[in-house]
Amino acid sequence: xxxxxxxxxxxxxxxxxxxxxxxxxxxxxxxxxxxxxxxxxxxxxxxxxxxxxxxxxxxxxxxxxxxxxxxxxxxxxxxxxxxxxxxxxxxxxxxxxxxxxxxxxxxxxxxxxxxxxxxxxxxxxxxxxxxxxxxxxxxxxxxxxxxxxxxxxxxxxxxxxxxxxxxxxxxxxxxxxxxxxxxxxxxxxxxxxxxxxxxxxxxxxxxxxxxxxxxxxxxxxxxxxxxxxxxxxxxxxxxxxxxxxxxxxxxxxxxx
Amino acid sequence: xxxxxxxxxxxxxxxxxxxxxxxxxxxxxxxxxxxxxxxxxxxxxxxxxxxxxxxxxxxxxxxxxxx
Numbered sequence: 049x050x051x052x053x054x055x056x057x058x059x060x061x062x063x064x065x066x067x068x069x070x071x072x073x074x075x076x077x078x079x080x081x082x083x084x085x086x087x088x089x090x091x092x093x094x095x096x097x098x099x100x101x102x103x104x105x106x107x108x109x110x111x112x113x114x115x116x117x118x119x120x121x122x123x124x125x126x127x128x129x130x131x132x133x134x135x136x137x138x139x140x141x142x143x144x145x146x147x148x149x150x151x152x153x154x155x156x157x158x159x160x161x162x163x164x165x166x167x168x169x170x171x172x173x174x175x176x177x178x179x180x181x182x183x184x185x186x187x188x189x190x191x192x193x194x195x196x197x198x199x200x201x202x203x204x205x206x207x208x209x210x211x212x213x214x215x216x217x218x219x220x221x222x223x224x225x226x227x228x229x230x231x232x233x234x235x236x237x238x239x240x241x242x243x244x245x246x247x248x249x250x251x252x253x254x255x256x257x258x259x260x261x262x263x264x265x266x267x268x269x270x271x272x273x274x275x276x277x278x279x280x281x282x283x284x285x286x287x288x289x290x291x292x293x294x295x296x297x298x299x300x301x302x303x304x
Numbered sequence: 305x306x307x308x309x310x311x312x313x314x315x316x317x318x319x320x321x322x323x324x325x326x327x328x329x330x331x332x333x334x335x336x337x338x339x340x341x342x343x344x345x346x347x348x349x350x351x352x353x354x355x356x357x358x359x360x361x362x363x364x365x366x367x368x369x370x371x
Contacts, residue, residue: 069371079369094370095338097311097363100330107369108336122370132340136365139345140338207371234371256371 055252057229058145058177058198060116062089065246066276067118067231068269069256072208076110078265084112086259086269092118092147095137118179120147125160127167134171145177147201157207161188165195172196181233184218186225193227200226201254203234204245208257210237213244223249239268239275246279247287306358317358323351327364338365 054061068088073079083091091111111117119137121130127150134146148171150163164180165188171178177198182188184202192200202219205211212235213219223230232245233254242253255272262268306317310330318325323346327337339346340363346354356362 070369071371073369092371093367095365096368097365098332098337100311100313100364103332106336106366108367117367119367120370136338136340136345136363137367139340139347140336140365141348142336142338142367254371 055229057090057179062116063087064089064273064276065252065280066242066273067092067233067252067254068259069254070107070111071256072260073265076105076107079107079260080110080112082259082265082269083115084269085266085273086255087273088115090116090118092120092254092256093142094122095119095133096123116145117142118145118147119143120149120181121167122149122151124150125152125163126150127163127170130163130167131170131174134176135174138176143177144175145198146171146179148178148180158183158203161185164188165191168192168197169195179231184215184222186218186221189222189226189230197228199229199231199251201231201233204232204241205235205237207234209235210258210261211235212237212241213248216244216248219245219250220248226251239271242272243275243279243282246276247282249283252276308356308358308360308362310362311364317356317360321356323354323356326356326362327351330364332364336366338367339363340365 055065064087066088067090068086069092119142121133124130130150138144150160151157168178168180179199180192180197181201189200205214229251231252232250236242236255237258245253259265259269307314308317
């Protein structure tokens, strides 16, 4: 694959346009196998206190060595909390990349745009590669780009709902004006949703629940991988224009 | 006796305890243990150098499953 075909975020090239999350799997073994089947090269993790009485298994033992671990700031409700979490992750040896989530709303898990922008500016200033998770909002997109975010990541539908591209029209506007890679993140429940996002021109998608909560996560991971490749190939191939009227595919006249 | 607080729990502090020594004693040999001391993150490269003091408040975290 040439560099032009690759996903480039903050100067780093990736062959896969499918980012994945590690949450909601029944077992770490299934997670490991699904991530392998997905071909994903960027994998999110959350950051939480260790329960000193029952530390349990270390997830990183089940993650491939050659993927980029992307710490998220899930659980943070303010810019200060998100910045603190990102700094802790970086100091402890995780990459200086962050999936910035600032979410005060427990019902729909919608991100706070004001706190997200504040945190993004501070984190970029502090040297982080920032991937902010937002509601589709073209005006916010421009502000996040201006403060130096490496991507903008609009949700298709609320986290974990699997409802697909409910917010496609606004995402389309964002794709049209994007100056940094646009990653559709959250709400993609089936591979066809991911393919649709890629056909629209998204640079990548991030999928967690759609794979982890499938009947067979390993098979579904492969299906998403194929869908992302199909959607991207279709986008680059130039999808035919819709027509209002039927156009015959076989010759008119000369019938027997 | 000296003590510190780790993730909200009291832990005894032994003379000369470094962050590394504490993590060992807590059985945390994880690939990643993320440490914050008195509100400031501690660089992993300094775990063996940073000496803990009586009354220190530590948060020890790590990467876990998440989307």
